[in-house]
Amino acid sequence: MASFYGVSGRNLQYQYKDFLSDFKAWNQKSHSKKWLLFPENIGKRLSIDETSLSNGELYTILTNKSGKGRKGTIVAMVAGTKAETVIAIIEKIPLKQRNLVQEITLDMAGNMGLIAKKCFSNATRVTDRFHVQKLAIEALQEIRIKYRWEAIDQENDAFEKAKKSKTNFESKTLSNGDTLKQLLARSRYFLYKNKSKWTESQTERAALVFELYPDIQKGYNLAQELRGIFENTTHKVIAFAKLAKWHEKVNQSEFKSFGTISRTIINHYQTILNYFDNRSTNASAESFNAKIKAFRSRFRGVRNVEFFLFRLTNIYA
Structure with missing residues (x-):
């Protein structure tokens, strides 16, 4: 507005604050x-x-x-x-x-x-519910990140070995053109989404990740199952039963990060289940x-x- 009328923006701001608005008389x-x-x-x-x-x-x-x-x-x-x-x-x-x-x-x-x-x-x-689901996604990403660091270490080791033997080093590429390190970095995005919303390239990438790293697939399934409980369950009693089964699967997976979420949900069970009353x-x-x-x-x-x-x-x- 100041530029439209050719006046100083700062001066207009001061004039509005001190004279045109009720700021000085504001009761708070x-x-x-x-x-x-x-x-x-x-x-x-x-x-x-x-x-x-x-x-x-x-x-x-x-x-x-x-x-x-x-x-x-x-x-x-x-x-x-x-x-x-x-x-x-x-x-x-x-x-x-x-x-x-x-x-x-x-x-x-x-x-x-x-x-x-x-x-x-x-x-x-x-x-x-979205805070609960976010924890599950973060636990899944933690598994992915762990494998990514391992892939980076492996690549560094291979590079240093090639350097010592004075041979050329080239990162191995997978069928979709990603290196292992790239595959794990780029997998971040599709793991947030339901598979029905994956693009063609994400579907191809997911198949490679899940084949090479079954733990990531298991973690993805756990995160999506938790999401499904909130999205598809309408009765509190049924939700309670489904969450109990989900906790059992988490225990069997032996994933520390998911175990932490499981304990957190148990500690907030009543207020989490209250969601199913009005879906608020x-x-x-x-x-x-x-x-x-x-x-x-x-x-x-x-x-x-x-x-x-x-x-x-x-x-x-």
């Missing part, structure tokens, strides 16, 4: 860096998550799902992620209003669980975090954090 200005609270936005179904506003500084953000990422979405924003700090701010909302909350979705972080339990004692806590996730919170990041990029160069928060809450609170 004095504490906005530490916390923001909008009790009127509380609803029956909430999400709690953390987000980075600037320089990696984290804020805990409580949102109302019915706001759908528009006006009325933000219930609270608190600097930091310490449970006691966030609880102290959210408890400023009258207990009568907080007791109206029926459900709150969150990740598996202990601090988020404590905040939800203390502040919304009547609400059902639901662990976000933290997707709305993740989507809102993306909106905040996009909004922040438009304010690049604005050093006044309070003014940034003022503009943000004008739109979303």
Whole structure:
């Protein structure tokens, strides 16, 4: 706008902040860096998550799902992620209003669980299924990375051996044109996806990886089976039975990384199973975090954090 009218962008920004907007009269200005609270936005179904506003500084953000990422979405924003700090701010909302909350979705972080339990004692806590699935994918990638390092070591050994014997070294290529090292590096992408969404080259690459590394195929099947439980099961009791069978397969696989996930799921069993009541996730919170990041990029160069928060809450609170 400043360039359109041929005026200084910085001057226009100052004029807007100091004279055209209501920033100076904002009733949350004095504490906005530490916390923001909008009790009127509380609803029956909430999400709690953390987000980075600037320089990696984290804020805990409580949102109302019915706001759908528009006006009325933000219930609270608190600097930091310490449970006691966030609880102290959210408890400023009258207990009568907080007791109206029926459900709150969150990740598996202990601090988020404590905040939800203390502040919304009547609400059902639901662990976000996508965080659970992400752990399984990370465990699968850990297996792939282990084999990739082994392939790099083997190639280095072969290169050094050829150098000592003064012979030429050439990396062996597979039928799809990849070297073993490249195959394992490029396999990263298709392992995130269901095989129905693989491209032709990814299908070819997957066949080679699974033939050469059966453990990767076994890990992929475990990750996809866990995903399938969340996607295709509608009843909590059936989900419980399927997860029990999945745990048994994990035990038989003897994969340490998947064993860790199995234990994590067991420790959060009840809140994970609560997903199957209403199939609620933290997707709305993740989507809102993306909106905040996009909004922040438009304010690049604005050093006044309070003014940034003022503009943000004008739109979303």
